Amino acid sequence: MAAAVPKIRLRGVVKHFGSKHVLDGVDLDVAAGHSTVILGGSGSGKSVMLKCMLGLIVPDAGTIEIDGRDVLRMNRREREAVNDRIGMLFQNAALFDSLPVWENVAFKLLAQRRMTRAQARERAAEVLTLVGLAPSVGDLSPSELSGGMQKRVGLARAIAAEPDIIFFDEPTTGLDPIMGAVIDGLIVDCVRRLGATAVSITHDMASARRIGDTAAMLYQGRIVWTGPAEYLGHTGNDIVDQFANGERDGPIQMELRR
Ligand SMILES: Nc1ncnc2c1ncn2[C@@H]1O[C@H](COP(=O)(O)OP(=O)(O)OP(=O)(O)O)[C@@H](O)[C@H]1O
Numbered sequence: 193m194a195a196a197v198p199k200i201r202l203r204g205v206v207k208h209f210g211s212k213h214v215l216d217g218v219d220l221d222v223a224a225g226h227s228t229v230i231l232g233g234s235g236s237g238k239s240v241m242l243k244c245m246l247g248l249i250v251p252d253a254g255t256i257e258i259d260g261r262d263v264l265r266m267n268r269r270e271r272e273a274v275n276d277r278i279g280m281l282f283q284n285a286a287l288f289d290s291l292p293v294w295e296n297v298a299f300k301l302l303a304q305r306r307m308t309r310a311q312a313r314e315r316a317a318e319v320l321t322l323v324g325l326a327p328s329v330g331d332l333s334p335s336e337l338s339g340g341m342q343k344r345v346g347l348a349r350a351i352a353a354e355p356d357i358i359f360f361d362e363p364t365t366g367l368d369p370i371m372g373a374v375i376d377g378l379i380v381d382c383v384r385r386l387g388a389t390a391v392s393i394t395h396d397m398a399s400a401r402r403i404g405d406t407a408a409m410l411y412q413g414r415i416v417w418t419g420p421a422e423y424l425g426h427t428g429n430d431i432v433d434q435f436a437n438g439e440r441d442g443p444i445q446m447e448l449r450r
Contacts, residue, residue: 197260199224199357199389200245205254207240214240215251216413222406227383227390229400229421231435232410233444238393241410242359245391246278247271258357276304279355279388281346281379283362287334293320294330297348304353319348322385323378340371344378351382358383360392364399376402397424397436409435411444 200222207215214237222228232238243249245256247263256263258274266274287296295302297319298312307315317327323344334342343363350358363379364372376399383390383403394400400407404421409432417429424436434442 196224198222198257199226199259200391201255201257201260202241202245203255203257205241205244205256206252207237207244207249208252213413215244218254218410218413218415220408220415220418222389222391224389225387226405227380227392227403228406228408229392229394229404230408230410231394231400231424231432233435234395236410237413238410239361242361242391242393246280246359247275276300276353277356279350279353279358281343281350281358281360281363283365284342287342287345287349289333289335291334292330293332293334293337293345296334296345297330297352299349300353306353315352316348319352320345322351322382323348324374339366340375343367343371343375347375347378347382351386351388354386355388356386357389357391358386360390360394360403362393362395363403364394364396369398372396372399373402379403397438400424400436407432 198221202218202220205215205218218241230238240249244251263271263274294313294316297316301307301312301315316330320327320329325344334345360379364375367375380403392403401421401424406418407421407424408415408418411431417427417432419427425433427433430443434444
């Protein structure tokens with residue numbers, strides 16, 4: 193039987209900023225319907241990698257395939273069609289304060305003109321309920337919400353258009369541990385409900401174990417280990433184990449600017 197085509201496949205992805213080699217030949221396969229967490233130190237290039245997958249940054253070399261199609265060689269319209277199937281939960285939720293919550297949630301639906309405003313509003317109320325918020329929250333301004341509620345709204349926005357792929361950029365940063373666990377639970381539920389493929393960046397090991405089926409470690413510009421997220425901390429790979437256990441001593445030497 194032929195091997196299944198990964199939902200997302202990166203091969204030899206390189207990105208330099210001037211003399212700074214951020215990605216130096218990244219290879220990664222993300223299986224369809226799986227949840228993959230990307231680990232790596234601060235400044236290791238996780239966000240750059242995510243932005244390359246989203247088409248916000250163009251790599252200097254390499255290929256990025258989604259559903260077996262090379263997205264780097266697509267024209268704008270083809271790429272937009274791919275991105276229409278991608279949801280994103282940004283760090284700090286990145287909501288527009290000038291719009292009420294429901295319009296934030298329905299932003300893509302309204303932009304794509306796939307439905308009337310009344311239908312989009314109804315869909316917003318539906319997904320707000322899925323993330324544990326009352327539909328009446330839809331009339332508030334994002335600035336009236338707590339950090340945890342903003343994350344829920346960001347999650348509702350990410351899933352509103354029923355994407356095939358969802359990217360999560362540090363979904364629990366800035367939340368207390370209990371709210372972090374709640375948001376992780378919602379992420380797992382929502383991703384499962386949609387049957388979506390999820391790629392998350394996180395520094396939080398508890399969160400990585402909760403939301404990830406698979407973990408991948410980015411170190412010195414490459415993916416140096418991929419394996420089950422439940423093994424984190426005892427993978428047998430010194431780099432991953434030092435990182436996951438937060439140990440000061442080990443192969444990873446902190447680069448401190450003097
Ligand atoms: N547009 C850019 N121009 C120049 N350098 C950039 C640009 N974007 C990112 N970088 C650099 O690339 C490196 C990796 O950044 P990135 O934001 O991907 O790290 P990260 O792993 O996501 O870090 P963190 O966990 O702290 O968010 C950093 O040194 C950053 O300064």
